[in-house]
Amino acid sequence: MQKKIRLPLRDEDIESLKAGDRVLLSGVVYTARDAAHKRMVEQEKEGTPLPVELNGQVLYYTGPTPAKPGEVIGSAGPTTSGRMDLYTPALLEKGLKGMIGKGYRSEEVIASMLKHNAVYFGAVGGAAALIARSIKRAEVVAYEDLGTEAIRKLTIEDFPVFVINDIHGGDIYKDGVAKYKQ
Protein backbone atom coordinates (compact mmCIF):
# COMPACT_ATOMS: atom_id res chain seq x y z
CA MET A 1 0.00 0.00 0.00
CA GLN A 2 1.36 3.41 -0.95
CA LYS A 3 0.90 6.50 1.23
CA LYS A 4 1.81 10.12 0.76
CA ILE A 5 3.05 11.97 3.80
CA ARG A 6 4.00 15.59 4.30
CA LEU A 7 6.80 16.40 6.71
CA PRO A 8 7.20 17.25 9.54
CA LEU A 9 5.64 13.98 10.72
CA ARG A 10 2.46 14.41 12.74
CA ASP A 11 1.68 12.00 15.57
CA GLU A 12 -1.24 10.55 13.63
CA ASP A 13 0.99 9.88 10.62
CA ILE A 14 3.50 8.08 12.79
CA GLU A 15 0.72 6.09 14.39
CA SER A 16 -0.64 5.00 11.01
CA LEU A 17 2.64 3.77 9.52
CA LYS A 18 3.25 0.02 9.41
CA ALA A 19 6.47 -1.82 8.64
CA GLY A 20 6.55 -2.61 4.92
CA ASP A 21 4.40 0.38 3.85
CA ARG A 22 5.53 2.23 0.75
CA VAL A 23 5.57 5.94 1.45
CA LEU A 24 6.26 9.04 -0.63
CA LEU A 25 7.63 11.77 1.62
CA SER A 26 7.44 15.50 0.87
CA GLY A 27 8.80 18.42 2.88
CA VAL A 28 12.14 19.04 4.60
CA VAL A 29 14.77 16.55 5.75
CA TYR A 30 18.33 17.10 6.96
CA THR A 31 21.27 15.02 5.80
CA ALA A 32 23.88 13.70 8.20
CA ARG A 33 26.28 10.78 8.20
CA ASP A 34 29.15 9.53 10.37
CA ALA A 35 31.21 12.69 10.82
CA ALA A 36 28.22 15.01 11.30
CA HIS A 37 26.72 12.65 13.87
CA LYS A 38 29.96 12.46 15.78
CA ARG A 39 30.22 16.24 15.87
CA MET A 40 26.57 16.77 16.85
CA VAL A 41 26.80 14.37 19.75
CA GLU A 42 30.09 15.90 20.91
CA GLN A 43 28.54 19.37 20.83
CA GLU A 44 25.55 18.09 22.69
CA LYS A 45 27.82 16.73 25.44
CA GLU A 46 29.67 20.04 25.68
CA GLY A 47 26.35 21.82 25.99
CA THR A 48 26.78 23.73 22.69
CA PRO A 49 23.45 24.13 20.86
CA LEU A 50 23.06 21.91 17.78
CA PRO A 51 23.37 23.69 14.42
CA VAL A 52 19.89 22.48 13.42
CA GLU A 53 16.81 21.99 15.55
CA LEU A 54 16.11 18.27 15.39
CA ASN A 55 12.91 18.29 17.40
CA GLY A 56 10.19 16.82 15.17
CA GLN A 57 12.56 16.43 12.19
CA VAL A 58 13.72 13.63 9.92
CA LEU A 59 17.38 12.85 9.21
CA TYR A 60 18.53 11.34 5.93
CA TYR A 61 21.76 9.36 6.03
CA THR A 62 23.47 10.24 2.78
CA GLY A 63 26.70 11.62 1.39
CA PRO A 64 25.82 12.80 -2.12
CA THR A 65 28.10 13.02 -5.12
CA PRO A 66 29.05 16.57 -6.20
CA ALA A 67 26.27 18.33 -8.12
CA LYS A 68 26.93 18.88 -11.80
CA PRO A 69 26.68 22.54 -12.86
CA GLY A 70 23.04 23.60 -12.86
CA GLU A 71 21.89 20.59 -10.82
CA VAL A 72 20.36 20.77 -7.33
CA ILE A 73 22.39 17.85 -6.00
CA GLY A 74 24.37 14.88 -7.26
CA SER A 75 23.28 11.27 -6.80
CA ALA A 76 22.02 10.85 -3.25
CA GLY A 77 20.99 7.41 -2.07
CA PRO A 78 21.01 6.14 1.52
CA THR A 79 24.10 4.95 3.35
CA THR A 80 24.24 2.16 5.98
CA SER A 81 22.39 3.38 9.06
CA GLY A 82 24.08 1.05 11.55
CA ARG A 83 27.14 3.29 11.59
CA MET A 84 25.00 6.00 13.16
CA ASP A 85 23.57 3.71 15.87
CA LEU A 86 26.01 4.80 18.53
CA TYR A 87 24.84 8.39 18.24
CA THR A 88 21.15 7.90 17.48
CA PRO A 89 19.59 7.44 20.93
CA ALA A 90 20.95 10.85 22.00
CA LEU A 91 19.27 12.47 18.98
CA LEU A 92 15.98 10.65 19.54
CA GLU A 93 16.17 12.02 23.07
CA LYS A 94 16.27 15.51 21.48
CA GLY A 95 13.02 14.84 19.63
CA LEU A 96 14.18 13.39 16.29
CA LYS A 97 11.09 11.71 14.78
CA GLY A 98 12.34 9.87 11.73
CA MET A 99 15.41 8.56 9.98
CA ILE A 100 15.96 7.48 6.39
CA GLY A 101 18.78 5.09 5.60
CA LYS A 102 19.38 1.47 4.76
CA GLY A 103 20.22 -1.61 6.77
CA TYR A 104 19.85 -2.95 10.29
CA ARG A 105 19.51 -0.82 13.42
CA SER A 106 20.79 -1.98 16.80
CA GLU A 107 18.48 -3.26 19.54
CA GLU A 108 19.20 -0.08 21.47
CA VAL A 109 18.13 2.18 18.62
CA ILE A 110 14.96 0.15 18.07
CA ALA A 111 14.12 0.36 21.76
CA SER A 112 14.81 4.08 21.76
CA MET A 113 12.58 4.57 18.68
CA LEU A 114 9.75 2.75 20.43
CA LYS A 115 10.23 4.88 23.53
CA HIS A 116 10.23 8.15 21.61
CA ASN A 117 7.65 7.28 18.94
CA ALA A 118 10.03 7.56 16.02
CA VAL A 119 10.05 5.73 12.68
CA TYR A 120 12.87 4.29 10.62
CA PHE A 121 12.44 4.46 6.86
CA GLY A 122 14.53 2.64 4.27
CA ALA A 123 15.27 4.12 0.87
CA VAL A 124 16.55 1.79 -1.83
CA GLY A 125 20.32 1.59 -1.46
CA GLY A 126 21.93 2.20 -4.80
CA ALA A 127 18.92 3.95 -6.37
CA ALA A 128 20.75 7.24 -5.96
CA ALA A 129 20.10 8.78 -9.37
CA LEU A 130 16.38 8.03 -9.11
CA ILE A 131 16.17 9.37 -5.56
CA ALA A 132 17.99 12.58 -6.53
CA ARG A 133 15.06 13.43 -8.81
CA SER A 134 12.82 13.87 -5.79
CA ILE A 135 15.21 16.37 -4.18
CA LYS A 136 14.09 19.82 -5.25
CA ARG A 137 16.36 22.04 -3.17
CA ALA A 138 19.57 21.48 -1.27
CA GLU A 139 21.62 23.85 0.86
CA VAL A 140 24.47 23.24 3.24
CA VAL A 141 23.35 24.48 6.67
CA ALA A 142 26.17 23.27 8.92
CA TYR A 143 29.64 21.70 9.02
CA GLU A 144 30.55 22.82 5.53
CA ASP A 145 34.14 21.70 6.15
CA LEU A 146 32.94 18.10 6.12
CA GLY A 147 32.31 18.21 2.37
CA THR A 148 30.02 15.39 1.32
CA GLU A 149 29.38 14.77 5.03
CA ALA A 150 28.13 18.32 5.75
CA ILE A 151 24.58 18.80 7.03
CA ARG A 152 22.28 19.76 4.16
CA LYS A 153 18.71 20.92 4.29
CA LEU A 154 16.83 19.13 1.53
CA THR A 155 13.41 19.96 0.21
CA ILE A 156 11.97 16.75 -1.12
CA GLU A 157 8.89 15.84 -3.11
CA ASP A 158 7.49 12.31 -3.34
CA PHE A 159 10.71 10.84 -2.03
CA PRO A 160 10.25 7.01 -2.16
CA VAL A 161 10.80 5.05 1.05
CA PHE A 162 9.59 1.95 2.86
CA VAL A 163 8.78 1.79 6.56
CA ILE A 164 11.36 -0.50 8.17
CA ASN A 165 10.57 -0.09 11.87
CA ASP A 166 7.20 1.24 12.97
CA ILE A 167 6.14 2.28 16.48
CA HIS A 168 4.10 -0.87 16.97
CA GLY A 169 7.12 -3.17 17.01
CA GLY A 170 6.96 -4.12 13.31
CA ASP A 171 10.29 -4.69 11.56
CA ILE A 172 10.20 -5.50 7.84
CA TYR A 173 13.76 -6.85 7.92
CA LYS A 174 12.55 -9.56 10.28
CA ASP A 175 8.92 -10.01 9.19
CA GLY A 176 9.61 -9.85 5.44
CA VAL A 177 12.47 -12.32 5.55
CA ALA A 178 10.50 -14.74 7.75
CA LYS A 179 7.76 -14.73 5.13
CA TYR A 180 10.01 -15.74 2.23
CA LYS A 181 12.48 -18.02 4.00
CA GLN A 182 12.27 -21.57 2.65
Added chain:
Amino acid sequence: MKEIAYEKIVEEVKTMCMESNYNLGEDVYSAFKQALQTERSETGKEVLTQLIDNADIAKAERVPMCQDTGTAVFMVEVGQDCHIAGGRLVDAINEGVEKGYGEGYLRNSMVYNPMNRKNTGNNTPAIVHIDLVEGEELTLHMTAKGGGAENMSALKMLKPSDGMEGVKEYILSIVKEAGPNACPPLVVGIGIGGNFERCAFLAKKSLFRPLGVRHEDPAVAELELELMEQINRLGIGPQGMGGSTTALDVKVELESCHIAALPVAVNLNCHASRHQTIVMK
Protein backbone atom coordinates in the same frame (compact mmCIF):
# COMPACT_ATOMS: atom_id res chain seq x y z
CA MET B 1 58.89 -4.46 -27.86
CA LYS B 2 55.48 -2.80 -27.72
CA GLU B 3 55.35 0.66 -26.11
CA ILE B 4 52.31 1.90 -24.24
CA ALA B 5 52.30 5.57 -23.32
CA TYR B 6 51.72 6.65 -19.73
CA GLU B 7 49.34 9.38 -20.89
CA LYS B 8 47.23 6.89 -22.79
CA ILE B 9 46.75 4.81 -19.64
CA VAL B 10 45.71 7.92 -17.71
CA GLU B 11 43.05 8.68 -20.32
CA GLU B 12 41.71 5.12 -20.42
CA VAL B 13 41.51 4.91 -16.64
CA LYS B 14 39.69 8.23 -16.45
CA THR B 15 37.09 6.96 -18.91
CA MET B 16 36.69 3.66 -17.06
CA CYS B 17 36.01 5.41 -13.76
CA MET B 18 33.27 7.53 -15.27
CA GLU B 19 31.66 4.88 -17.45
CA SER B 20 31.58 2.26 -14.73
CA ASN B 21 29.65 4.64 -12.50
CA TYR B 22 27.21 5.87 -15.15
CA ASN B 23 26.56 2.69 -17.13
CA LEU B 24 25.44 -0.42 -15.38
CA GLY B 25 26.76 -3.42 -17.30
CA GLU B 26 24.39 -5.24 -19.62
CA ASP B 27 24.91 -8.40 -17.54
CA VAL B 28 23.62 -6.80 -14.34
CA TYR B 29 20.83 -4.96 -16.12
CA SER B 30 19.45 -8.13 -17.66
CA ALA B 31 19.79 -9.90 -14.31
CA PHE B 32 17.45 -7.23 -12.86
CA LYS B 33 14.94 -7.82 -15.64
CA GLN B 34 15.14 -11.55 -15.13
CA ALA B 35 14.71 -11.20 -11.35
CA LEU B 36 11.66 -9.00 -11.87
CA GLN B 37 10.02 -11.97 -13.60
CA THR B 38 10.77 -14.44 -10.84
CA GLU B 39 10.66 -12.35 -7.65
CA ARG B 40 7.77 -13.43 -5.42
CA SER B 41 7.49 -10.41 -3.14
CA GLU B 42 5.65 -7.28 -4.28
CA THR B 43 8.02 -5.12 -2.23
CA GLY B 44 10.92 -6.92 -3.87
CA LYS B 45 9.47 -6.21 -7.31
CA GLU B 46 9.10 -2.54 -6.45
CA VAL B 47 12.77 -2.41 -5.41
CA LEU B 48 13.86 -4.09 -8.64
CA THR B 49 11.73 -1.68 -10.66
CA GLN B 50 13.41 1.25 -8.91
CA LEU B 51 16.82 -0.24 -9.67
CA ILE B 52 15.99 -0.60 -13.36
CA ASP B 53 14.68 2.98 -13.52
CA ASN B 54 17.75 4.15 -11.64
CA ALA B 55 20.11 2.49 -14.12
CA ASP B 56 18.20 4.08 -17.01
CA ILE B 57 18.41 7.55 -15.46
CA ALA B 58 22.11 7.21 -14.63
CA LYS B 59 22.89 6.17 -18.19
CA ALA B 60 20.77 8.82 -19.89
CA GLU B 61 21.87 11.71 -17.68
CA ARG B 62 25.44 10.50 -17.19
CA VAL B 63 25.25 10.65 -13.42
CA PRO B 64 26.48 8.05 -10.92
CA MET B 65 23.98 5.22 -10.30
CA CYS B 66 25.00 5.23 -6.63
CA GLN B 67 26.36 8.07 -4.50
CA ASP B 68 29.01 5.71 -3.20
CA THR B 69 31.15 5.76 -6.29
CA GLY B 70 33.48 3.38 -4.56
CA THR B 71 37.10 2.56 -4.13
CA ALA B 72 38.67 2.15 -7.56
CA VAL B 73 40.05 -1.39 -7.70
CA PHE B 74 42.15 -2.56 -10.64
CA MET B 75 43.30 -5.99 -11.72
CA VAL B 76 45.97 -5.41 -14.30
CA GLU B 77 47.54 -7.94 -16.62
CA VAL B 78 50.83 -6.66 -17.97
CA GLY B 79 52.22 -8.53 -20.95
CA GLN B 80 55.88 -9.15 -20.25
CA ASP B 81 56.78 -7.96 -23.73
CA CYS B 82 55.25 -4.53 -23.38
CA HIS B 83 56.94 -1.42 -22.11
CA ILE B 84 55.17 1.40 -20.31
CA ALA B 85 56.79 4.61 -21.45
CA GLY B 86 56.78 7.90 -19.59
CA GLY B 87 56.19 6.91 -15.98
CA ARG B 88 55.08 4.27 -13.48
CA LEU B 89 51.99 2.21 -14.20
CA VAL B 90 50.52 2.75 -10.75
CA ASP B 91 51.03 6.52 -11.02
CA ALA B 92 49.22 6.51 -14.36
CA ILE B 93 46.30 4.64 -12.80
CA ASN B 94 46.10 7.02 -9.87
CA GLU B 95 46.28 10.04 -12.14
CA GLY B 96 43.45 8.57 -14.22
CA VAL B 97 41.38 7.96 -11.09
CA GLU B 98 41.91 11.53 -9.93
CA LYS B 99 40.81 12.87 -13.31
CA GLY B 100 37.88 10.49 -13.70
CA TYR B 101 36.48 11.14 -10.24
CA GLY B 102 37.10 14.90 -10.48
CA GLU B 103 35.86 15.59 -14.00
CA GLY B 104 33.10 13.00 -13.71
CA TYR B 105 31.54 14.55 -10.57
CA LEU B 106 32.07 11.33 -8.65
CA ARG B 107 32.39 11.20 -4.88
CA ASN B 108 35.78 11.10 -3.22
CA SER B 109 35.55 8.38 -0.62
CA MET B 110 39.16 7.62 0.34
CA VAL B 111 40.91 8.76 3.54
CA TYR B 112 44.69 9.09 3.96
CA ASN B 113 44.86 6.62 6.77
CA PRO B 114 42.50 4.94 9.19
CA MET B 115 43.94 6.90 12.10
CA ASN B 116 43.41 10.46 10.87
CA ARG B 117 40.47 9.65 8.51
CA LYS B 118 41.20 12.76 6.43
CA ASN B 119 39.79 12.60 2.90
CA THR B 120 42.46 12.50 0.20
CA GLY B 121 40.21 14.69 -1.94
CA ASN B 122 40.66 12.83 -5.22
CA ASN B 123 39.60 9.23 -4.48
CA THR B 124 43.16 7.96 -4.72
CA PRO B 125 44.92 5.76 -3.96
CA ALA B 126 43.39 3.11 -6.17
CA ILE B 127 43.93 -0.49 -5.16
CA VAL B 128 46.00 -2.10 -7.88
CA HIS B 129 46.77 -5.79 -8.33
CA ILE B 130 49.32 -6.54 -11.03
CA ASP B 131 49.84 -9.82 -12.79
CA LEU B 132 52.62 -10.42 -15.29
CA VAL B 133 51.38 -12.41 -18.29
CA GLU B 134 52.59 -13.50 -21.70
CA GLY B 135 52.41 -11.22 -24.70
CA GLU B 136 52.58 -7.47 -25.27
CA GLU B 137 49.12 -6.32 -24.29
CA LEU B 138 48.10 -4.36 -21.23
CA THR B 139 44.68 -5.35 -19.87
CA LEU B 140 42.97 -3.24 -17.23
CA HIS B 141 39.97 -4.57 -15.32
CA MET B 142 38.38 -1.98 -13.06
CA THR B 143 35.60 -2.01 -10.51
CA ALA B 144 34.18 0.81 -8.41
CA LYS B 145 33.62 -1.07 -5.18
CA GLY B 146 31.10 0.37 -2.72
CA GLY B 147 31.70 0.47 0.99
CA GLY B 148 28.39 -0.98 2.16
CA ALA B 149 28.92 -4.42 0.67
CA GLU B 150 32.67 -4.46 1.29
CA ASN B 151 32.02 -3.82 5.00
CA MET B 152 29.94 -6.99 5.27
CA SER B 153 32.60 -9.20 3.68
CA ALA B 154 34.56 -11.70 5.77
CA LEU B 155 37.26 -14.34 5.82
CA LYS B 156 37.73 -17.39 7.98
CA MET B 157 40.40 -20.03 8.29
CA LEU B 158 38.29 -23.20 8.55
CA LYS B 159 39.69 -26.60 9.45
CA PRO B 160 40.03 -29.19 6.68
CA SER B 161 37.69 -31.40 8.75
CA ASP B 162 34.94 -28.76 8.33
CA GLY B 163 34.86 -29.87 4.70
CA MET B 164 32.69 -28.39 1.96
CA GLU B 165 29.66 -28.51 4.27
CA GLY B 166 31.49 -26.18 6.65
CA VAL B 167 32.41 -23.92 3.75
CA LYS B 168 28.80 -23.63 2.58
CA GLU B 169 27.53 -23.04 6.08
CA TYR B 170 30.04 -20.26 6.60
CA ILE B 171 29.14 -18.55 3.31
CA LEU B 172 25.42 -18.64 4.14
CA SER B 173 26.07 -17.24 7.60
CA ILE B 174 27.90 -14.24 6.11
CA VAL B 175 25.15 -13.49 3.60
CA LYS B 176 22.57 -13.76 6.37
CA GLU B 177 24.49 -11.49 8.67
CA ALA B 178 24.87 -8.91 5.89
CA GLY B 179 21.10 -8.88 5.34
CA PRO B 180 19.99 -5.48 4.06
CA ASN B 181 23.33 -3.78 4.77
CA ALA B 182 25.11 -4.95 1.64
CA CYS B 183 22.30 -3.70 -0.64
CA PRO B 184 20.91 -6.98 -1.97
CA PRO B 185 20.35 -8.34 -4.56
CA LEU B 186 24.00 -9.27 -4.26
CA VAL B 187 26.79 -10.72 -6.27
CA VAL B 188 28.57 -13.08 -3.90
CA GLY B 189 32.28 -13.54 -4.56
CA ILE B 190 33.96 -16.48 -2.88
CA GLY B 191 37.57 -17.51 -2.53
CA ILE B 192 38.41 -20.99 -1.29
CA GLY B 193 42.00 -22.08 -0.63
CA GLY B 194 45.27 -20.26 -1.16
CA ASN B 195 46.47 -18.76 2.09
CA PHE B 196 45.17 -15.90 4.23
CA GLU B 197 45.76 -12.99 1.82
CA ARG B 198 45.45 -15.00 -1.36
CA CYS B 199 42.00 -16.23 -0.35
CA ALA B 200 40.66 -12.69 0.00
CA PHE B 201 42.20 -11.84 -3.36
CA LEU B 202 40.46 -14.83 -4.99
CA ALA B 203 37.11 -13.70 -3.66
CA LYS B 204 37.64 -10.23 -5.10
CA LYS B 205 38.90 -11.67 -8.38
CA SER B 206 35.80 -13.81 -8.76
CA LEU B 207 33.66 -10.65 -8.79
CA PHE B 208 35.33 -9.54 -12.01
CA ARG B 209 33.72 -12.39 -13.92
CA PRO B 210 30.55 -11.18 -15.68
CA LEU B 211 27.19 -12.27 -14.29
CA GLY B 212 25.87 -15.50 -15.74
CA VAL B 213 29.32 -16.78 -16.69
CA ARG B 214 30.07 -20.00 -14.82
CA HIS B 215 33.45 -21.24 -13.64
CA GLU B 216 35.15 -23.34 -16.30
CA ASP B 217 35.55 -26.32 -13.95
CA PRO B 218 32.13 -28.08 -13.96
CA ALA B 219 32.44 -29.05 -10.28
CA VAL B 220 33.01 -25.43 -9.29
CA ALA B 221 30.24 -24.28 -11.61
CA GLU B 222 27.90 -26.70 -9.87
CA LEU B 223 28.96 -25.37 -6.47
CA GLU B 224 28.17 -21.83 -7.65
CA LEU B 225 24.66 -22.83 -8.69
CA GLU B 226 24.05 -24.78 -5.52
CA LEU B 227 25.14 -21.86 -3.35
CA MET B 228 22.98 -19.49 -5.36
CA GLU B 229 19.93 -21.63 -4.73
CA GLN B 230 20.68 -21.89 -1.02
CA ILE B 231 21.28 -18.15 -0.71
CA ASN B 232 18.04 -17.36 -2.48
CA ARG B 233 16.17 -19.61 -0.05
CA LEU B 234 17.27 -17.42 2.85
CA GLY B 235 14.38 -15.09 2.07
CA ILE B 236 16.42 -11.88 2.47
CA GLY B 237 15.25 -10.50 -0.86
CA PRO B 238 15.82 -7.13 -2.57
CA GLN B 239 17.06 -4.63 0.03
CA GLY B 240 16.55 -7.22 2.74
CA MET B 241 12.81 -6.65 3.03
CA GLY B 242 11.97 -10.24 2.16
CA GLY B 243 11.84 -12.01 -1.17
CA SER B 244 13.25 -14.66 -3.42
CA THR B 245 16.04 -12.62 -5.05
CA THR B 246 18.93 -12.33 -2.62
CA ALA B 247 21.78 -13.10 -5.01
CA LEU B 248 21.93 -12.23 -8.69
CA ASP B 249 24.92 -14.51 -9.01
CA VAL B 250 27.53 -16.43 -7.02
CA LYS B 251 31.15 -16.68 -8.13
CA VAL B 252 33.75 -19.07 -6.76
CA GLU B 253 37.50 -19.13 -7.36
CA LEU B 254 39.70 -21.74 -5.76
CA GLU B 255 43.37 -22.55 -5.46
CA SER B 256 45.73 -25.02 -3.81
CA CYS B 257 46.29 -24.67 -0.12
CA HIS B 258 48.32 -26.09 2.79
CA ILE B 259 47.41 -29.56 4.11
CA ALA B 260 46.40 -27.96 7.42
CA ALA B 261 44.29 -25.19 5.92
CA LEU B 262 40.85 -24.43 4.51
CA PRO B 263 40.61 -20.65 4.05
CA VAL B 264 37.28 -19.22 2.87
CA ALA B 265 36.65 -15.60 1.95
CA VAL B 266 33.30 -14.04 1.09
CA ASN B 267 33.51 -10.73 -0.74
CA LEU B 268 30.04 -9.33 -1.13
CA ASN B 269 29.15 -7.01 -3.94
CA CYS B 270 25.96 -5.01 -4.09
CA HIS B 271 23.74 -4.86 -7.16
CA ALA B 272 25.72 -1.77 -8.24
CA SER B 273 28.31 -4.17 -9.62
CA ARG B 274 30.34 -1.76 -11.71
CA HIS B 275 32.95 -3.16 -14.05
CA GLN B 276 34.98 -2.10 -17.04
CA THR B 277 37.69 -3.84 -18.99
CA ILE B 278 39.99 -2.45 -21.64
CA VAL B 279 42.81 -4.02 -23.57
CA MET B 280 45.62 -1.75 -24.77
CA LYS B 281 47.78 -3.00 -27.59
